Amino acid sequence: MAAVTVLGAGAWGTAFGQVLADAGNQVTMWAIEPEIVDAINTLHQNPVRLPVVKRLPDSMHATLDRGEAVKNAEIIIVTIAAQFARQALEEFRDLIPDQAIVVSLMKGIERSTDKRMDQVVMETLHLPASRFACLSGPNLSKEVALRQPAAAVVASQDHDTAVKVATVATSKYFKIFSSTDVIGVEMCGSLKNVVALAVGMSRGAGFGENTAAMIETRGLAELTQLGVAAGAQAQTFAGLAGVGDLVATCGSPLSRNYTFGSNLGKGMSVDQATKVSNGVAEGVPTTAAVVALGEKYGVPTPLASAMLRVLNEGIDCGEMLEDLFGDDIIDE
């Protein structure tokens, strides 16, 4: 049993907090929303972000106070919308206990810097790589919240750190594998969201299985190439964080990214799709970052580039798919 703190009580932070509590840990949730903190402490619920859970475990409690949240924490989980992670973590820099391990659950790339969340977390908290891990996989929050069997991979440059996090967070229904490929796991989690936007868009526009399979397969090739260029191991993309999460996210209306894309495919504007989104769709800001990283590493990113035209210029699904192929014959 460990003292674990979760920063961010969104849908995934709350569902993962329950995983940790079910694994036998004492869980402190920190959030900026007073109504969520109050609901977790008094009703044992998070009706705002995770209404599907009717009673959270008694070993979960919440606070608005940053110092109180982390003062005794052995493991600190960060699950804040990626574009706000740096600003939120700056407030914790001087509060994190010396030996605490920090684990990112976030799946996005910071648009203003094109940095992955491992980079943002470590540089903001002045954290050595041995005390950082990231966890990713096919983990739709509602299914995990209902305690349906699921798995994820936790990666740290220090194998012992990955194993420690996996040991603390494994429960009867949540299995965790270990890895040392931090860049790979980060890139998988962030880039699959761009693919999910495109698959959702094709579904929303009325296209079927062939189109979805085409986008997923070419999307996987694109994110693998870019990930490897950034320093990841290719095999990670065939694992839970890669293919696993691509299958879950591209195949489910529970995914905010899929749903955001689907709404675009049905004819909504980006503003309209943003307004009706049930939580953060990380793929939206991440799309531009992926295109920028492709330019930086000299890797073509046809899918992300086509999706960027959707987001910036409002092109429709037919045009997006035409843009994706171009006229050249490409070696697969």
Ligand SMILES: NC(=O)c1ccc[n+]([C@@H]2O[C@H](COP(=O)([O-])OP(=O)(O)OC[C@H]3O[C@@H](n4cnc5c(N)ncnc54)[C@H](O)[C@@H]3O)[C@@H](O)[C@H]2O)c1
């Ligand atoms: N929902 C899922 O199924 C799921 C699964 C795996 C990973 N993730 C990833 O986890 C991260 C969080 O997702 P979520 O589902 O909890 O999203 P959410 O939209 O439900 O919640 C977003 C969270 O970010 C917090 N936040 C936003 N701005 C903040 C700020 N300035 N300061 C502090 N906190 C701030 C919110 O308070 C909230 O807790 C995302 O990167 C997402 O890709 C989500």
Ligand SMILES: O=P(O)(O)OC[C@H](O)CO
């Ligand atoms: O709801 P999404 O689109 O953020 O996807 C959730 C998870 O990343 C699925 O693993």
